[in-house]
Amino acid sequence: MKSTDQDKALAQAIRALGTPDFARAYAALLRCYCHFDNLIIIAYSGENRPTVLYREYTDPIVYQPMDSQYLDSAYLLDPLYHQHRKGETRGVVRLRDIAPDHFRRTQYFKAYYKQTTLLDEMAVFATISESVTITSCLGRDRSSGTPFSKREIRTLYENGQSLSALAEQNWQGYQPDGQRAAEPAPLGDRLREALKRQHDIRLSPRQAEVALFILRGHSSLSIGLNLEVSPQTVKVFRRQLYAKCGISSQAELFALLMPLFAKLTQEE
Structure with a gap:
């Protein structure tokens, strides 16, 4: 992607801050940095159920387990969710770098993650408050059949802080609807x-x-x-x-x- 195209996409995302068009403009900016098969933007709030803010995909199978299992309870075992629980995460994180050492042996991986056909996953973390994190998860699945390239990973890492800052600016003060203010017991x-x-x-x-x-x-x-x-x-x-x-x-x-x-x- 030419730098002029990236500059235009960044400008469009900045102009869309605080509007309903931001998520789509943000997705277009992310696509300038890497090719992804799917993207989902999720708001985590403490241990409460996550809220999906935006999604797009090539193959719909990738998000079928999301609606039937992940948002119900499987998120409690997700490495990205536990990265949120650590607090104050910003920038880009690769799932395989934060997953536990026996992650691929778990029933969570076998019963849920394999169903998504995801091969690789990167996430931009934005810390909104002490309890709220916005994650923009970019995935490669069976649609392309390959993980992210070294160049794509490097480009995302290099732009991670600005991508986090954009998301934090857009969703500043965000609170999920209908969730208790007090944190549940551990x-x-x-x-x-x-x-x-x-x-x-x-x-x-x-x-x-x-x-x-x-x-x-x-x-x-x-x-x-x-x-x-x-x-x-x-x-x-x-x-x-x-x-x-x-x-x-x-x-x-x-x-x-x-x-x-x-x-x-x-x-x-």
Whole structure:
């Protein structure tokens, strides 16, 4: 893409700030930097359900699981969502660079992510407030059949801060409709209460933490680093967790907890 075309697209995005035309102009600007098969702009607010602000695609299959699963509860296991939860993220992030080490082995990946046919995903993060993050997720799927090129990735990284600034300026003060102002209790606490209430399973806070790390795709080594314990200690917690739940695999843990996640998000 010629620099003059990029300059025109940037000017159009600036002129569209604060108007209903901004998302489309922003998408046109992003397309100047890389070819993407799909784009979705999502607002995350704390642990609440995400809100879709804009989307476009080549193959509609990429967003079918989004509406049926992701927005319902699967987002709780998404690496991009957890990047939002860390707070104050700006610029461009590549999914494969922030995903846990065993992400591709998870039931989340097998049951949800593979259905989208996504091969590569980049996201522009814009921090709107302490609790609200806007992410513009650019994907390559089966439509093109290839990941982003090194040149496209480099160009996005080089322009990441200005892309974040544009999104922050447009959506400054944004608050999702119909969501509670107060942050819900931590997911681990709500999960423990739901397991106790519905299955008479009583997990310790640490066992619940380990369960969530497992579902997100962290190995025992990665969980240990996050919790500042040894991998051997993590394995003890895992055995205790599986014994209390009466299961023997990560797939069974996923099947047990995902329906609870859906109910927890419905209660918000």
